[in-house]
Amino acid sequence: MPRYFFHLRYGPGPDGLARDPEGDDLAGPDEARMRALAMARDLIARTRVQAVRDWFACTFEVTGEDGRAVATVPFADTVTEDDEG
Numbered sequence: 001m002p003r004y005f006f007h008l009r010y011g012p013g014p015d016g017l018a019r020d021p022e023g024d025d026l027a028g029p030d031e032a033r034m035r036a037l038a039m040a041r042d043l044i045a046r047t048r049v050q051a052v053r054d055w056f057a058c059t060f061e062v063t064g065e066d067g068r069a070v071a072t073v074p075f076a077d078t079v080t081e082d083d084e085g
Contacts, residue, residue, distance in 0.1 A: 001025040004032040004070060006039060007061040010052045017061070029062075029070050036060040036073035044075060 005023040010016055026032050044055045052058060060073040 001027060003065045004029075004035070005063045005065075006032075006036055007063065008043075009059045009061050010057075023065075032062050033071050033073055036062055036071070037078055040073065040075040041078045044078065 003023040003025050005020040007020050008018040024035060026035060040060060056076045058075045062071040062073060064070050
């Protein structure tokens with residue numbers, strides 16, 4: 001199973017990126033995107049940190065074991081049409 005890494009982009013430049021050193025073994029890119037959305041929902045609901053003022057401006061930059069980009073998952077994607085009303 002391939003390993004995916006979920007780097008949290010919360011600001012510009014290298015100082016605005018929290019790297020995921022461990023990653024997760026997942027079946028493929030679709031499962032990685034679903035995992036990123038679940039982690040984003042959890043962070044929005046449970047985490048308060050000074051460095052992040054607006055969770056909906058954040059993204060997960062998902063990479064594979066080789067370091068290549070697999071997906072960019074905006075936290076705003078956690079809100080579905082059903083949630084909007």
